[in-house]
Amino acid sequence: MGIAAEESRAFHVTTVRKDVVTALLPLQEHWLALSNLDPLLPPLAVSVCFCYKKPNSLTSSLAINNTLKKALAEVLVTYYAFAGEVVTNSTGEPELLCNNRGVDFVDGFADVALRELNLYDPDESIAKFVPKNKHGVISIQVTELKCGSIVVGSTFDHRIADAYSANMFFVSWAQMSRSEPISLVPSFRRSLLNPRRPLLIDSSIDLMYMPVSSLPPPQETCGQDVLTSRIYYIKSDVMNQLQALASSNGFRCTKLESFSALLWKLVAKHARKYPRKITSKLGIVVDGRRRLADQETDKKESNMKTYFGNVLSIPFGGRRVDDLMEKSLSWVASEIHEFLNGAITKDHFLNLIDWVETQRPKPAVSRIYSTGSDDGPAVVVSSGTGFPVNKVDFGWGPPVFGSYHFPWGGSAGYVMPMPSAAGNGDWVVYLHLTQGQLKFIEEEASHVFKPLNSDYLKI
Incomplete structure (x- = not known):
C-alpha cells in the first residue's frame, strides 16, 4: 500500500x-x-x-x-x-x-x-x-x-x-x-410505508433478500483477505472519460454506473485465484423516496422527500468472472443498468414493503450482505453523491474534508463515492475491500484512484 x-x-x-x-x-x-x-x-x-x-x-x-x-x-x-x-x-x-x-x-x-x-x-x-x-x-x-x-x-x-x-x-x-x-x-x-391490503408479493424479492437466520456463518479471514478501509479521490475529468468509455451505442450511462463497472471489472480481475466460471456479485444501494412519491400528490411527494428512516433497497447482479474480465467496460455498465432497472421503480419498493410484512417479526437482509465459501467476490456500491459536505457549515466555514466511514462487518466489500469538499466535480471515494483487492486496484487503476492526501485537500 x-x-x-x-x-x-x-x-x-x-x-x-x-x-x-x-x-x-x-x-x-x-x-x-x-x-x-x-x-x-x-x-x-x-x-x-x-x-x-x-x-x-x-x-x-x-x-x-x-x-x-x-x-x-x-x-x-x-x-x-x-x-x-x-x-x-x-x-x-x-x-x-x-x-x-x-x-x-x-x-x-x-x-x-x-x-x-x-x-x-x-x-x-x-x-x-x-x-x-x-x-x-x-x-x-x-x-x-x-x-x-x-x-x-x-x-x-x-x-x-x-x-x-x-x-x-x-x-x-x-x-x-x-x-x-x-x-x-x-x-x-x-x-x-404501510403494506398494501391485500399483500402483493413478487417472487423477485426472494432472490434479493432472505431472513437473517439464513445467513451462512462468518468466514475467518487472514492476510490479503482481511477487509480494510481506504479513501481515494477521483478527478472530475477522469470521471468524464470513464463515463464516455462506459457509454456505447447511443446509451449514455450514469457516472455511478460507469464507476461501478470499472470497480466490478477490477474486483473480478483480482479474483484470478478463483475458478474462471465463478460468479462475482455487485450491488448498488437505491433510495426509494423519489420512486415512492411518484408525484401522486404534492403533499406525499414533500413527505417522502423529507422522510426520516430507511428507504433503501440493494439490487444486485451476478456475472461470471471471465465475462467481467474480458468484455468491454460498456458491456459491464449495460449489465449494471439492466439489473438496476428492475429496482428503481415504485412497484419494486411496494413489493419489498409487502414482502417484509410476511417476514416480521423476523429480520431480513440483502443476500449480497454475506457470501458463502463457494461464492466469488461481492461488493456493494452505495451512492453518496448527495452527501452535502459543503452545507455542513457550523459558522466558521465549510469543511475541507468529509466522508462516511462504514466498516460494516459483512463479508462483501462496501464502497461509497461522495462529492469532494472542493466543489470542483471531483469524487472522494471510501473503499472497504480486502487488502489484496485494494493493492490490486492501486496497481491497475492508479490513474483513477488517487490516495487522498493533505496536498490534494490544500491543508
Whole structure:
C-alpha cells in the first residue's frame, strides 16, 4: 500500500469532557415503530466525519463546543428520533422509544495537526474521531487538533436512519448553529410505508433478500483477505472519460454506473485465484423516496422527500468472472443498468414493503450482505453523491474534508463515492475491500484512484 502523506504519524485523542445533550424543549414520551424497510438493516453503526481548518482566532474551542451543544439541543426538538433509544418490544422487534434520553457528546483533543492526518487510511485516522455509539441512537464527538483545527465526528444506528436522513440532520444542525431556520423538517409518518391490503408479493424479492437466520456463518479471514478501509479521490475529468468509455451505442450511462463497472471489472480481475466460471456479485444501494412519491400528490411527494428512516433497497447482479474480465467496460455498465432497472421503480419498493410484512417479526437482509465459501467476490456500491459536505457549515466555514466511514462487518466489500469538499466535480471515494483487492486496484487503476492526501485537500 502507498502512504498518503509522508508526515502522517500515530496520534492520540484525549477525552476532555463528556455530556449528554437533550432536546431544548420537553417532549411527550412516545413509541415510534420501525417501518417495513427498517428491519432490512442489521444493527450496524454508521460513522461520518467532517474536518475544518482552524476557526477565527477569536473563537475559543470552549465557545465552539458550547455553540454546537446549544444548536444540537435546539435541532433535537425537531429531530427527536435521534434523542431516543432503541428497545425491544414484546414481539422481539427493535422499536424506537422517543423519551429524550439525549445524545452522548464527547469533547476531545488530539495531539496531531490537520495536515498530519493520514485520511487515506481512515481505520487509523477517522476511526479515532468518531465515537462508539453505546447508548442512544446517535453520538457526537468534537475534537480539537493541536493546530486549532476542528473535527466533528458522529456515529448513528442504521436501523433508525439511512445516510439521506443523517444528511438532513447534519445540514439542519449546521443551520441551527448559524442561527438560521432549518430548511428541511423531517417527516416520521410511518404510514407512508404501510403494506398494501391485500399483500402483493413478487417472487423477485426472494432472490434479493432472505431472513437473517439464513445467513451462512462468518468466514475467518487472514492476510490479503482481511477487509480494510481506504479513501481515494477521483478527478472530475477522469470521471468524464470513464463515463464516455462506459457509454456505447447511443446509451449514455450514469457516472455511478460507469464507476461501478470499472470497480466490478477490477474486483473480478483480482479474483484470478478463483475458478474462471465463478460468479462475482455487485450491488448498488437505491433510495426509494423519489420512486415512492411518484408525484401522486404534492403533499406525499414533500413527505417522502423529507422522510426520516430507511428507504433503501440493494439490487444486485451476478456475472461470471471471465465475462467481467474480458468484455468491454460498456458491456459491464449495460449489465449494471439492466439489473438496476428492475429496482428503481415504485412497484419494486411496494413489493419489498409487502414482502417484509410476511417476514416480521423476523429480520431480513440483502443476500449480497454475506457470501458463502463457494461464492466469488461481492461488493456493494452505495451512492453518496448527495452527501452535502459543503452545507455542513457550523459558522466558521465549510469543511475541507468529509466522508462516511462504514466498516460494516459483512463479508462483501462496501464502497461509497461522495462529492469532494472542493466543489470542483471531483469524487472522494471510501473503499472497504480486502487488502489484496485494494493493492490490486492501486496497481491497475492508479490513474483513477488517487490516495487522498493533505496536498490534494490544500491543508
